Amino acid sequence: MSDAAIEFGPQDHTYLHLDTHSSPMHWAMLLKLGDGAGLDLAAVRERVAQRAERYDLFRTGIIGGRWRRPRVVQVDEIDPAAQVAAASYVDDAELHAQIGTLMGTHLERGRPFWHLTLFTPADSMASGGQYLLLRVHHSLSDGIAGAAFSALLADADDDGLAEFDRFATSPRFHISGIDPEALATAKASFGTAWEAGKEARQWPKLTNAGKREAVWHSVSTRDLRRAAKREGASVHEFLLAAVGAAVSTVPPADASSNIRVTLPVTLDKDFRHTGNAVAVSLLNLAGNRNSIADQLPAIHAQLETIEAERPELYLAAADDAPRAPWPIFRLLSGMSMKRMSPDIHVGVNPGFTRVRTVLGAPIEDLTALSPLVGYSFSVTILILGTRTSFGVVYDGEALPGYGPRFVEAFDAVLSGASSTV
Numbered sequence: 001m002s003d004a005a006i007e008f009g010p011q012d013h014t015y016l017h018l019d020t021h022s023s024p025m026h027w028a029m030l031l032k033l034g035d036g037a038g039l040d041l042a043a044v045r046e047r048v049a050q051r052a053e054r055y056d057l058f059r060t061g062i063i064g065g066r067w068r069r070p071r072v073v074q075v076d077e078i079d080p081a082a083q084v085a086a087a088s089y090v091d092d093a094e095l096h097a098q099i100g101t102l103m104g105t106h107l108e109r110g111r112p113f114w115h116l117t118l119f120t121p122a123d124s125m126a127s128g129g130q131y132l133l134l135r136v137h138h139s140l141s142d143g144i145a146g147a148a149f150s151a152l153l154a155d156a157d158d159d160g161l162a163e164f165d166r167f168a169t170s171p172r173f174h175i176s177g178i179d180p181e182a183l184a185t186a187k188a189s190f191g192t193a194w195e196a197g198k199e200a201r202q203w204p205k206l207t208n209a210g211k212r213e214a215v216w217h218s219v220s221t222r223d224l225r226r227a228a229k230r231e232g233a234s235v236h237e238f239l240l241a242a243v244g245a246a247v248s249t250v251p252p253a254d255a256s257s258n259i260r261v262t263l264p265v266t267l268d269k270d271f272r273h274t275g276n277a278v279a280v281s282l283l284n285l286a287g288n289r290n291s292i293a294d295q296l297p298a299i300h301a302q303l304e305t306i307e308a309e310r311p312e313l314y315l316a317a318a319d320d321a322p323r324a325p326w327p328i329f330r331l332l333s334g335m336s337m338k339r340m341s342p343d344i345h346v347g348v349n350p351g352f353t354r355v356r357t358v359l360g361a362p363i364e365d366l367t368a369l370s371p372l373v374g375y376s377f378s379v380t381i382l383i384l385g386t387r388t389s390f391g392v393v394y395d396g397e398a399l400p401g402y403g404p405r406f407v408e409a410f411d412a413v414l415s416g417a418s419s420t421v
């Protein structure tokens with residue numbers, strides 16, 4: 001092991017500052033494989049060992065990074081047994097429980113900052129099929145640049161794998177020199193959204209229990225686009241409205257008429273970075289409007305403001321911003337997140353891979369799962385080819401069992417919109 005050639009920047013450090021004992025900062029991709037895939041653990045480990053040589057990113061990890069400044073390290077050789085594990089499950093409930101547990105389990109520091117788990121039904125006659133769960137620490141990569149990790153497993157020759165190069169070998173993202181007027185506009189816009197989200201909020205807060213639960217869902221991208229068009233909305237607007245309608249239909253125990261949402265926005269419009277290029281804007285959803293049509297006007301107006309005033313610049317971790325000693329900056333980051341006090345997270349992400357098989361097994365669905373960064377409920381939406389998936393992660397202490405209720409209501413909202421097309 002040696003010091004890595006990769007240097008993390010302020011955007012990457014954000015997720016080390018926010019990583020706590022009860023809130024690990026890794027995202028995940030869940031691959032559902034086609035029936036009869038029958039992947040073998042040894043074969044998966046062999047593929048990972050071969051591909052780990054392709055990019056330095058795959059061998060990069062962190063030592064420290066909580067109360068002392070991180071040391072970015074690179075292992076000389078991947079240990080497949082440490083990076084790839086196997087698990088079995090008897091039914092969907094156990095699968096969901098295990099994946100929820102892993103979303104709340106820290107990745108090991110000092111090793112490459114990612115991990116794969118192959119899930120196989122315990123009974124060879126049982127339905128459900130195999131799944132692969134890839135977890136990656138957010139400091140190593142955001143979800144867009146995370147497309148590079150597809151190269152660990154994808155069936156492709158060198159030319160095919162080259163599509164991932166821009167997410168693994170481009171410079172790590174940095175931002176500086178933000179125009180002072182643009183920054184002032186961004187700060188004012190962010191403040192206006194924050195003030196608008198102060199009242200009538202009762203959404204359960206993220207706890208320190210560290211319990212995570214996870215559920216997921218997917219629909220036809222074509223049906224989704226047609227339904228959005230019928231409503232006179234963009235897909236982004238439509239999906240936010242559908243989330244608002246679903247949480248209005250099945251609110252937690254204490255219903256909120258106002259829900260503060262963190263909305264991730266990429267600072268790299270060309271999608272050609274390694275590392276992290278994500279900042280957040282705030283958007284307020286109504287928690288008492290259970291139809292897409294009723295949700296859309298306010299969402300449309302807020303997204304127009306976000307596009308024009310770029311409030312995400314206010315929270316961008318710029319290279320030329322004032323710095324502080326590592327422990328102080330960690331405290332300030334935690335205080336900033338506590339003051340922002342988001343309720344939920346909704347991310348809408350484009351997919352960036354044409355790969356459709358892993359070791360000969362077809363990929364039936366691909367779902368993104370996000371960490372809980374100050375909020376107790378997260379919906380991560382991935383638009384990839386013919387399918388759009390929805391990965392839901394939530395605090396099992398704050399919202400016990402809420403995920404299945406939300407997915408049922410969300411599916412009903414989407415189905416109702418699609419059936420009228």
